[in-house]
Amino acid sequence: MDTLGYLGQGFGVALTPYNLVTALCGTLIGTVVGLLPGLGPINGVALLIPIAFALGLPPESALILLAAVYLGCEYGGRISSILLNIPGEASTVMTTLDGYPMARKGLAGVALSLSAWSSFIGAFIATCGMVLFAPLLAKWAIAFGPAEYFVLMVFAIVALGGMAGDRPLKTFIAALIGLFLSAVGIDANSGVYRFTGDSVHLADGIQFVVLVLGLFSISEILLLLEKTHHGHQAVKATGRMLFNFKEAASVFWVNIRCGLLGFFMGVLPGAGATLASAVAYMTEKRLAGASGTFGEGDKRGLAAPETAIGASCCGALVPMLTLGVPGSGTTAVMIGALTLYNITPGPLLFQQQPDIVWGLIASLFIANIMLVILNIPMVRLFTRILAVPNWALVPIIAIITAIGVYAVHATTFDLFLMIAIGIFGYILRKLDFPLSPLLLGFILGGLMEQNLRRALSISNGELHILWASPISMSVWALVALMLVLPLMRIWRKRSAQRRALANV
Amino acid sequence: MILQRCFALILLAVCITLAVMAWPYQAAFSYEPVGPRAYPLLMLGLMGLGLLYLAIRPTPIVRKDDEPELDRESLIKIGACVLLLLVFASTFESLGFILSSILIGIPMARLYGGRWLPSVAIISLMSIALYLLFDRTMDVPLPLGLLDVLEN
Numbered sequence: 053m054d055t056l057g058y059l060g061q062g063f064g065v066a067l068t069p070y071n072l073v074t075a076l077c078g079t080l081i082g083t084v085v086g087l088l089p090g091l092g093p094i095n096g097v098a099l100l101i102p103i104a105f106a107l108g109l110p111p112e113s114a115l116i117l118l119a120a121v122y123l124g125c126e127y128g129g130r131i132s133s134i135l136l137n138i139p140g141e142a143s144t145v146m147t148t149l150d151g152y153p154m155a156r157k158g159l160a161g162v163a164l165s166l167s168a169w170s171s172f173i174g175a176f177i178a179t180c181g182m183v184l185f186a187p188l189l190a191k192w193a194i195a196f197g198p199a200e201y202f203v204l205m206v207f208a209i210v211a212l213g214g215m216a217g218d219r220p221l222k223t224f225i226a227a228l229i230g231l232f233l234s235a236v237g238i239d240a241n242s243g244v245y246r247f248t249g250d251s252v253h254l255a256d257g258i259q260f261v262v263l264v265l266g267l268f269s270i271s272e273i274l275l276l277l278e279k280t281h282h283g284h285q286a287v288k289a290t291g292r293m294l295f296n297f298k299e300a301a302s303v304f305w306v307n308i309r310c311g312l313l314g315f316f317m318g319v320l321p322g323a324g325a326t327l328a329s330a331v332a333y334m335t336e337k338r339l340a341g342a343s344g345t346f347g348e349g350d351k352r353g354l355a356a357p358e359t360a361i362g363a364s365c366c367g368a369l370v371p372m373l374t375l376g377v378p379g380s381g382t383t384a385v386m387i388g389a390l391t392l393y394n395i396t397p398g399p400l401l402f403q404q405q406p407d408i409v410w411g412l413i414a415s416l417f418i419a420n421i422m423l424v425i426l427n428i429p430m431v432r433l434f435t436r437i438l439a440v441p442n443w444a445l446v447p448i449i450a451i452i453t454a455i456g457v458y459a460v461h462a463t464t465f466d467l468f469l470m471i472a473i474g475i476f477g478y479i480l481r482k483l484d485f486p487l488s489p490l491l492l493g494f495i496l497g498g499l500m501e502q503n504l505r506r507a508l509s510i511s512n513g514e515l516h517i518l519w520a521s522p523i524s525m526s527v528w529a530l531v532a533l534m535l536v537l538p539l540m541r542i543w544r545k546r547s548a549q550r551r552a553l554a555n556v
Numbered sequence: 557m558i559l560q561r562c563f564a565l566i567l568l569a570v571c572i573t574l575a576v577m578a579w580p581y582q583a584a585f586s587y588e589p590v591g592p593r594a595y596p597l598l599m600l601g602l603m604g605l606g607l608l609y610l611a612i613r614p615t616p617i618v619r620k621d622d623e624p625e626l627d628r629e630s631l632i633k634i635g636a637c638v639l640l641l642l643v644f645a646s647t648f649e650s651l652g653f654i655l656s657s658i659l660i661g662i663p664m665a666r667l668y669g670g671r672w673l674p675s676v677a678i679i680s681l682m683s684i685a686l687y688l689l690f691d692r693t694m695d696v697p698l699p700l701g702l703l704d705v706l707e708n
Contacts, residue, residue: 074623091559102696103690103694103696106694106695107695108695126671202687204618221606221609221610222610222615224602224606225603225606225607225610228599228602228603228606230604231599232574232596232599232600232603235595235599239581239583239592240587241583241586241592242583242584242586242592243584244581244582244583244592245578245585246578246581246592246596247574247578247596251588255615269676273637274634274637274638276668277630277633277634277637277667277668278630278633278634294690321642351581441669441670442668443665443666443667443668443669443675444665444670444675444678446664446665446668447657447660447662447664447665447668447679448661448679448682448686449659450641450644450660450661450664451657451682451683451686452686454644454657454700455646455653455686455690455696456649458648458696458698459697460692462697464645464646464648464649467644467645467648467679468642468645468646470645471638471641471642474641475638478634479563483559483560483563483617483618484615497599500595501595504590504595505590505595506591508588509587509588509589509590509591512589513589513590518607554705
């Protein structure tokens, strides 16, 4: 087995003391960042990119740091959803449904450690899946030409709208804004300056750190301003901190089922943690039937979404590493980080830089174990962080965000651009546009244009190359399916409404 | 609804302006069939179609429970916050990191409901601490600005 050999090599990379410390710092920073309102995994990873670069970390350590922060953020997000009933982000909404009632019953410590355990199992299953499938997918992906890549990216964008569901049109528009923004700057093929308005600062394009921090941090700061008068009291985590064997055993099969489900949802572009946790929760609720007390603090209701989130986070790394096509906002940010290091993710990465890929996979195992161990003694400390009031937090977030942006190019132009993007992001959010498709579009846009132009250069301008091969044909079929899905859903909703009206 | 229509129409106008901007983008000489113009135009076109549909049939905005209605007061607050951020960006280099972050950090903390004394203390301390952390230990260069004199 080649794979096991490589994995061993990866553990060799990840277990060096330097990388272990990096992973530990990453998980700690990630957990704190995930805990704080207004900062999620996307901001956390984006903020650390310029810093990791400035620190001069070697690429594999930087990647390990970012992956650890990613997992840590997901992990920290659950603490606020269980103790405060405030989901840090969309994916943890399902966790609040049963996690908060459990905490109210005095089982806060158990809920936290059980969710950590579930998430660990989910991540473990997904990492195993990754070890099994990623090399296969990478081998298969070498057969992809520019035309196939282009179609695949179209699929990734369309899948966002098709899977995410309730507002497909707005998702598409957001993605298109991102796709368009990636075209700003000098065109690599012809040297034409596009949409720069003769500004030197835009010649290089919009820096993606500026875009991410503007969209997510600045707009969040403005959103938090509306909620200043809301005070939240955290449930005190007292009593038993660790779940017992019986509790773990009672959710074991839930963990396994939801782990597998989460992994597959994570691999699919566009689905991601939000959908995975929702589907997992609904499925388990139906399976439990009358025996469940879902919504009133059922352990299964807590374990199901947490396992799925843990699994889908790791699953999302599969398309990113093997195809170079990110499936979620956070992995899109990680692609941006890789390009800073001049690493192009994709099938060749597995052959040319196995150290990086397998080191990353191995460090996922390690970061997961660290998170479980950290959680138990440090929950009290983490809950204290939750008590930091907004007035102290927000200015500091603003200042750190500015540092992150300034670290990229050291120009104040980027700061102004970030504020402008932040206001735009705030307006988009107020109008119910989702923001992560915009980010994904921005990352995919450059790749998409290059692949489209390359494909059409091969065929000398004939469009039929885009659907010439069986691979691209089948991906087009999937694209069509994804386009039809939201229409079907809307149609079904409408007819249900009509029937309800007729019955009245 | 009305807001959404306005937004869609404004963005549509921006799209059209950008498309007009993109029209003359031609490579001086080129070895490939697709020039630098096609891709942005394609994106703008698709976006325009989407926006047009949105302007005609806006989708209802789902409000979350904890999201209060936007009133005059919070709009003023948001305006003030944006203004502070702009001041921050424009004084970042001239005043230096520490002074500019104290300058905007304290009013910002007040804006989010902090009291004077703790705001001043925490923001001043954090500004200096962050400067030391990033500039001195993590090698992220930050401008010293007016405090340059202390350096020598």
